Structures are given as structure tokens and as C-alpha cells.
Amino acid sequence: MARIVLVSGSLRRHSVNSAALATIRSILDRRADEFHTSEIRVADLPHYNEDLDVGPGPAAVSAARELLIASDAAVISTPSYNGAMTGTLKNALDWLSRPWKASSLSGKPVALLTASPGTYGGVDAQSDTRRVLERCGAVLIDHPRVAIGNAERLVGRDGTITEPSVVAELEGLVDATITAVRGHRVPLAA
Ligand code: FNR
Numbered sequence: 001m002a003r004i005v006l007v008s009g010s011l012r013r014h015s016v017n018s019a020a021l022a023t024i025r026s027i028l029d030r031r032a033d034e035f036h037t038s039e040i041r042v043a044d045l046p047h048y049n050e051d052l053d054v055g056p057g058p059a060a061v062s063a064a065r066e067l068l069i070a071s072d073a074a075v076i077s078t079p080s081y082n083g084a085m086t087g088t089l090k091n092a093l094d095w096l097s098r099p100w101k102a103s104s105l106s107g108k109p110v111a112l113l114t115a116s117p118g119t120y121g122g123v124d125a126q127s128d129t130r131r132v133l134e135r136c137g138a139v140l141i142d143h144p145r146v147a148i149g150n151a152e153r154l155v156g157r158d159g160t161i162t163e164p165s166v167v168a169e170l171e172g173l174v175d176a177t178i179t180a181v182r183g184h185r186v187p188l189a190a
Contacts, residue, residue, distance in 0.1 A: 002181045004028060005071040007040045009078030009089030016115045016151035017077040023160040023167065024075055027174050035178075038071070040064045042092040053098055061095050068096060068104040072181045074138075075111045075173070078129060080122030085129040097136040106137035109180035111173050113146040121147030141180050144172045 006025060008018040021039075028035040044060040046052065056062040068074060078085045085093075097103045110133055114122035126147065130140050146169050148154070154163045161167065 001033075002035050002073070002178070003071040004035055004037050004177065004181075005040055005068055005074045006037055007042065007074060007076045007089070007092065009042065009076065009086040011043050011088060014155070015079075016117065016148070016155060017079055017113075019155040019159055019161055020077045020113060020115045020148055020151070020170065021075065023162075023170050024174060026160055027167075027171055038067060040067060040092065042088045045092050045095055048091050048094045053095070057095070064092070065096060065104040068108065071108070073109040073111070073141075073177050074105075075113070075177060076129075076133075077113045077115060078122070078125055080114055080116055080125035083124045083128075085125050085132070089129075090132065093132055093136055103137040105133065108138050109141055109177065110138040111141040111177045111180075113148065113170075113173060115148035115151040117150065117152040119149045121149035121151065123147035139180070141173070141176045143176060144169065146170065146173050 006021045008015060008021050010017045025037050028037050045064060046058055052058055078089050081087070096105055112126060112129055112133065114125050116122035126145065133140060148166055154161045154166055156162050
């Protein structure tokens, strides 16, 4: 049983990024005998403060770190806020990157996607987010690169995306994640 952790960079109730992850969860749930999905909720983590980052740290932080360490891969979806990941996601990555030399992301295969109501799907947030994830020790899944544009009109009543072309893209990302989990060589991001 492989464990996949999902992380949405958005706090918004009707977030298109959370909808993309709900779609990924439904894809993985079709293979529930092979894959178990769980979620790190970035809203549960306090603002990063080194004064709080002592021993196991706040309960929500240690729970998130333990969940990630026990996982085989993570899938992160973030909006672009002015060309970068959201502050709440960066805050979560800062917590998860510590303690120094013991990042919960170290060696972890991570698939990244972005989604936006705009035409370009928040793709301009990807390069910085990849750079930060690599700094945190993650092994980025480089292909396919998924940025879901015009995403708001793609979300159905069940909170998932059913547009076949987007589902196919997300299935491709899931396949790449599974390949990484199985220990195949993962091309590193440039
Ligand atoms: C945005 N939005 C946005 N969209 C985009 O495609 N490129 C951008 O640079 C930005 N910048 C930006 C900054 C801030 C502060 C906000 C609040 C919003 C719009 C954004 O993509 C939209 O609100 C999405 O719906 C956010 O994703 P979720 O919350 O739906 O997942």
C-alpha cells in the first residue's frame, strides 16, 4: 500500500486547486487496494516562528511532519498569487523543511500542479515553487507539468473536475507519481 499525501495551497472553500486534488483523490481511490490518500491542511499550521519550533513543535506541525515522513509521495496544488505560491503554502513548506538537515520533504517525490480561473492556470507560480521544494529536499516529478486554466468553470457540483482533457492530464500526473513511488528514476526539475 503506497501512501500519497495531498496538499492544497488554498484556504478557499470553493478552491479550484482543492478541486484538482479532489479529482486526483478520486483517481487514486479507484485503486484503493494499492493507494491510500491523506491530506495536510495548511490552515492547521500556525505562522512559522522559530521560537515555537522546539522539540516536536506544535501538535499540528508534528502531525503534518509525521504524515509526510510516513508517506511515499506528495501531490501539491497551489494557486498563483502574483506569480508565486500562496503564503500559506510557503508557511507549510517552511515548517515541513525543519529541523535543519531533517526535512520531512527530504528525498520525497513531489508532484506539483497549479490551477487558476485565468487562462494560464497559474503556471507562473511553478518555477519558484519547484525551486523552494527542491531547497526543502523534495524530488520533483518533472513531467507532466500541469497548469489548469479556466478552472472555475470546470468544477462540477461534486467538487471535482470532470472535463475529460483535464482528467487525462491529472491521470498522467498520477501515473508519474506512481512511477516515482515504485522507485523508477524520476527526471529532476531543471
Ligand atoms: C490571485 N489570482 C491570480 N491568478 C493568476 O492566474 N495569476 C496571478 O498572479 C494571480 N494573483 C492573485 C493574487 C491574489 C492575492 C489573489 C487573491 C488571487 C487569482 C487566483 O488564481 C484565484 O483567486 C484562484 O481562484 C485561487 O485559487 P483557488 O483558491 O481557487 O484554489
